Amino acid sequence: MIDARGYSCPTPVVMVQKAVKDGGPSKLEVAVDNQCSVENVTRFARNAGYQVKVVDFEGDFKLLLSK
Amino acid sequence: MPKESFIKRYGLLIGTGLVVGAAAVLLTALGNPANMGFCIACFLRDIAGALNFQRAGFDAEVGTGIVQYIRPEIIGLVLGSTAIAFAKKEFRPKGGSSPMIRFIVAVFVMIGALVFLGCPLRMVIRIGGGDLNAVVGLVGFALGILLGIRFLKKGFSLRRAYQQSMAEGLIFPVLMVGLLVLLMVRPDFIIFSAKGPGSMAAPVLVALLVAVIVGILAQRSRLCMVGGIRDAVMFKDFRLISAFVAIIVAVLIGNLALSKFNLGFVDQPIAHSEATWNLMGMVLVGWGSVLLGGCPLRQLILAGEGNTDSAVTVTGYIVGAAVSHNFGLASSATGIGTGPVAIAVVVGFVVLAVISLMNMQKLEG
Numbered sequence: 340m341i342d343a344r345g346y347s348c349p350t351p352v353v354m355v356q357k358a359v360k361d362g363g364p365s366k367l368e369v370a371v372d373n374q375c376s377v378e379n380v381t382r383f384a385r386n387a388g389y390q391v392k393v394v395d396f397e398g399d400f401k402l403l404l405s406k
Numbered sequence: 407m408p409k410e411s412f413i414k415r416y417g418l419l420i421g422t423g424l425v426v427g428a429a430a431v432l433l434t435a436l437g438n439p440a441n442m443g444f445c446i447a448c449f450l451r452d453i454a455g456a457l458n459f460q461r462a463g464f465d466a467e468v469g470t471g472i473v474q475y476i477r478p479e480i481i482g483l484v485l486g487s488t489a490i491a492f493a494k495k496e497f498r499p500k501g502g503s504s505p506m507i508r509f510i511v512a513v514f515v516m517i518g519a520l521v522f523l524g525c526p527l528r529m530v531i532r533i534g535g536g537d538l539n540a541v542v543g544l545v546g547f548a549l550g551i552l553l554g555i556r557f558l559k560k561g562f563s564l565r566r567a568y569q570q571s572m573a574e575g576l577i578f579p580v581l582m583v584g585l586l587v588l589l590m591v592r593p594d595f596i597i598f599s600a601k602g603p604g605s606m607a608a609p610v611l612v613a614l615l616v617a618v619i620v621g622i623l624a625q626r627s628r629l630c631m632v633g634g635i636r637d638a639v640m641f642k643d644f645r646l647i648s649a650f651v652a653i654i655v656a657v658l659i660g661n662l663a664l665s666k667f668n669l670g671f672v673d674q675p676i677a678h679s680e681a682t683w684n685l686m687g688m689v690l691v692g693w694g695s696v697l698l699g700g701c702p703l704r705q706l707i708l709a710g711e712g713n714t715d716s717a718v719t720v721t722g723y724i725v726g727a728a729v730s731h732n733f734g735l736a737s738s739a740t741g742i743g744t745g746p747v748a749i750a751v752v753v754g755f756v757v758l759a760v761i762s763l764m765n766m767q768k769l770e771g
Contacts, residue, residue, distance in 0.1 A: 345566030347503060347699035347715070348633065352641060353558060372569075374496050375628050383641060385410075 343380070344372040344399055351376045352383050355404075359387050367404040370396050377402065416648050422623040423649035427656025429616045430531050433479070435664060436608035440675030441535040443657075444620075445528035446702035447519035448676075449477035450720065451727035451736075452604050453585065456596050459724065460731035463602055463738075472602020473731070476589040478614040480706065481582045486621020487710025488579040496625075499575025501714030503567035507761055508715055511694045512722025513729060514754035515702070518690025520727065520736035521683050521747060522546075523676055525702045526631035526691060530650060532677065534657025536669035539677050539684050546685035550692020551635045557762040558640070558696065564765060567715055575712030578720070582710075586614075603676060624707045631701040632692065676739055683742045683751075690754045697762065 341358055343351035351371050358367060367389070369380055377400050381391045389404040430443025442448055454460050455474030463472035491497040519525050522543045524532060529547060532540035554562075588596050589610060599605040607613065623629070627649065634647035661667040671679045678684070695701050698719055700708065705723075708716035730736040734745025 345500070345503065345568055346563060347567065348630075349558070349636065349640065349699070350563050353561075356641070372500070373498065374494075378628070382410075382643065382645075386641075386643075 340368040340370060340401075342370045343376065344370050346376075348375065349379065352379050355380055355383060359384070359389070363387070365406055369402040369404065370399060371402065372399040374400075416645060418623075418627045419629065419645050419649040420652045422627040422629050423652025424656045425623055426527075426620055426629070426649075427531070427534065427653040428660060429620055430653075430657055431660030431664065433608045433613060433616060434666075436612060437606055438608050438613075439603040439606045440666075441532045441537060442524075442528060442603070442676060443531060444479060444703075445524050445531070446480070446706060447516060447525035447723065447727070448473075448523075448528060448603070449480050450516070450702070450723045451520065451731070452477050453480060454724045454727040455604060455731075456588075456598065458595075458597055459728035461597065462731040462736065465601065468600035470597050470599045470601075471604065472599055473604040474597040474599045475604040475607060476585050476596065476598075477607070478586070478589060478610050479617040481586050481589070482614045482617025483621040483624065483703070483706050484579060484582045484710040486618035487625040487707040489618070490622045490625045491711040497575065497712045499570040499572055499712040499714065500567045501570050501574065501718070503715045504564035504765070505715055505718045507564055507765070508698060508719045509722040509725075510757060511697050511761060512705075512719040513726035514757055515691050515694035515698070516723045516726025517730050517735055517750055517754060518687040518694065519702070520730040521687030521742060521751060522691065523678065523737050526695070527653075527701065527703050529688065530631065530653045531657050532674070534654045535661050535674075536667045537674040537677055538669065538671045539674055539679055539681070542681050542684045543688040546688030547692040548635055549685075550689040550694070551632060551696050552639065553689070554693045554696025554762075555636060555639055557766070558636075561766045561768060562697070562762055563767045564697070564699075564715075565767070567713070570714060574714055578709045578714070578717035621707065621710065624703060625711065628704075629707075630704040632695040633700060633704065635692075636696060678737050678739060678741045680737075680742055683737065683747065686751050687737075690751060690758070693758050694754075697758065
């Protein structure tokens, strides 16, 4: 899991960008702690061909990426 | 996965941009200084003046400087953000992501902004007014952002922020309420310029209301001048930059309608034509703002949401404004400041370079 909680913009997206480089894994979990990062990571992941599901994670958010 | 529709993708941001642009034209028509419907840097500088942290252009005859005023726009932007953040359950006190580094970077961002004479938002508003010096500033701003992106790509980060107490998160919005009280009561120890840009202002309640609306929209849309160019370059994401363009379009149309559009380099309001310094000032702003994760407007909005790192950043801007004016670093319509401007800008670049290099992380989650 990528734990991007606490990082300010655009670091969470940069972390996901790194992880999905060269095709990337078919499944990936990303934890973030604010709505803005949820939106940014979701948008980036969709553009990279992933489906995104957002679930609650210890009061924060976990994004389940799959393709 | 259905493709996101154009309206869903760009609607809120373009709408926000148009409202911000229209609001800027309106506030200027109602009394704000020219091409300064909104300017986060200028307005924080004016607040620093009102609190007597600087009294630039002090005139013994009238007893005040020229840029001293508690700008209700700042208060409204923050409180609009706070209100909507609470309503949407997005008010989350957090901080601790390298606060002192943020403070120092913010000081230099403000110094750069006052060399140019405006924050990124005013830069865009100046472009919409036909001020070509601001186009030079935009080139510098973009160069600064590109510099910052190089470090972001190599893993630059100011580390994690952590959850904090409600009291910690509320301090900044409460300070804004305090400023609002001071603005309404106008006690003797708060200084309001009797002449100069600080004496030019839209009516308090109108400015406050307009700013609250803009604050709400900016919080919802995550509007950010730095993010626009950054996301376009890094992620081929053109959402934020669409708002950037929308602001220019709205201001342009507004100025044309009111016959205030004036294309050129010379005789632009509260601006100078020293290209090198317009450029260099905005390089500093662009680079520093990428390191901070957002433009001055965005920092105000985040501070309103309980982000205390952004609150520290805004405090840095205010100190930077006082430093700029007390040491003759801030420009004026006649040109750059009479103090050691070149030294300050070069020191700023060195500081940003050292901070950029010393905060490379391995971002493995």
